[in-house]
Amino acid sequence: MTISRRALLAAGAVAGGGLLGACGSNTGRGDGGGGSRPALTQWYHQYGESGTEQAVKRYAAAYGKARVTVQWRPGNYDQQTAAALLTDSGPDVFEVNGPTLDQIQGGQVVDLTALLDGVKDDFNPAVLAPKTYDGKIWGIPQVIDMQMLYYRKSLLQDAGLRPPDTLDALVDAAKKLTTKKTKGLFLGNDGGAGVLGGTPLYAAGLQLVTEDGKPGFDDPAAARTLAKVRQLYADKSLLLGAPADWSDPSAFLQGLTAMQWSGLWALPQVQKELGDDFGVLPFPKDGPSGRPAVPVGAYAAAVSARGRNREAAEEFVKWLWVQRTDDQEDFALSYGFHIPARISLAKKAAKLRTGAAADAVRLTTDHGHAQPLLWTPAAQTAYQDTLSRIIKDGADPDSELKTVLRKVSAELDRVKKTS
Structure with missing residues (x-):
């Protein structure tokens, strides 16, 4: 049984720090006939849940301010991203089980605090806390397991x-x-x-x-x-x-x-x-x-500090993981069964409003804790x-x-x- 998003909840599920050779030079950064729009590459780990890859590519295609190329990354994703963040050929935007303390202290990821202006309190605090360091937010939680x-x-x-x-x-x-x-x-x-x-x-x-x-x-x-x-x-x-x-x-x-x-x-x-x-x-x-x-956990959307279009990458992350609440609910509940990271979305989602699912949301909100x-x-x-x-x-x-x-x-x- 493929664990997928839920793997991060297992004890010891931490990002690998080793290097991986040839971690991906196909960044999708060519001009590609996109005119003046910047080109961005977005990485995801390989989900076991049917339809997820098609969904994230559909979200990216709907974004009008940049040409976003989604890369689906099989294999040891944490190790791949750890290596790629040390190079100029890594992703602009990537999902991460973290970011890790080493990635934050090493200046490998961008401070995203401003993206949550006015909505920070709507994100479940249990999963936002491990994305926060030195008073700054380094990753935007996507869904909760x-x-x-x-x-x-x-x-x-x-x-x-x-x-x-x-x-x-x-x-x-x-x-x-x-x-x-x-x-x-x-x-x-x-x-x-x-x-x-x-x-x-x-x-x-x-x-x-x-x-x-x-x-x-x-x-x-x-x-x-x-x-x-x-x-x-x-x-x-x-x-x-x-x-x-x-x-x-x-x-x-x-x-x-x-x-x-x-x-x-x-x-x-x-x-x-x-x-x-x-x-x-x-x-x-x-x-x-x-x-x-x-126990709760959440993958987050992060921005690489070595990306060539950091401002455009931040705008895309805000669009998808802060503003596009319909897509956030779709990502959480149409491919597998997860809780949206936004408290307001978790409360209104039809699939989470009754029975044991509603109990799970309440338990997460009232008693959730994440690995520090x-x-x-x-x-x-x-x-x-x-x-x-x-x-x-x-x-x-x-x-x-x-x-x-x-x-x-x-x-x-x-x-x-x-x-």
Whole structure:
């Protein structure tokens, strides 16, 4: 199953920094008989959702102030763009899972703050925050993807259970729902170490990085919460070794699990096969300072600082991703199932106004959190390894977190020195 836009939500989905040879000299910048209109090249990663490529080419063709050539980029897109931004033959406008801190600090992308004058507050703040650095906006969010907990209403009712609204209740429900044929919960074939990331920390009222650039989980609550996630594994309540991983709802649809952590993209298929016999929840809160947690992510439209027509590129980005609200809704909901980045569009979109889809929008608006810009690949890897040892190996959460806090602190100090 092609993950496409939703791949950025998986823990560790960060832009690659290596160079890729021959990353694309066909920029589409020739005069091409377009008169005085500037020529722009726009890059997208290869979506798995049918019709997306045709749609973005249609949007570009409708723009009258420049000749926009769309390039559909298969392969390791993040690596391709990272390499291309260092050359004069890269894109003028490109979609990016970021921009990354290195791209911003390296002067590779253009400040787009002015493009959101008067409409900034209409963009979901959870996905706009990682596009913001030093008070400036470096990418315009396109659509939102989010993760949530699916549960079978009938199975919970038969067991006398309410939808779990705390982590303790989730641990209890997963254990009670586990039978010889069905497991209580599916968090991925690795027990959740890969997909959950920092979500349990947010559920405990913590965060990965504070506003002043320090580790946000130097708190006893972190160990207590991760110990409960470990308990799910120790209780044998988790489905492991499913035919498809967490991003695919097939385990949930086949009755292999009563509850499954997956994404919004799975909702149309779940609804088609289960009708009204399911509901959706955030990751439940834990502890007195806890709060429900919903991981979100968004690709953004960015402008290369090495482009030959930067002003024209900025005008095009504003036209498509700020002004053309009909196209933004079309891009979010006609090819796959996503939430528009604009709060007003998400509220009025017909496909998102009822049932579980409306619940997903509400959860995203009320409880969404994104991976912080300062959360570098090095910090991610260190934390990911720690989470895996706690969940799968039963390592002591206190000692593991003390070790990873030292590593993350050193990494954040390094990042701040280069700022």
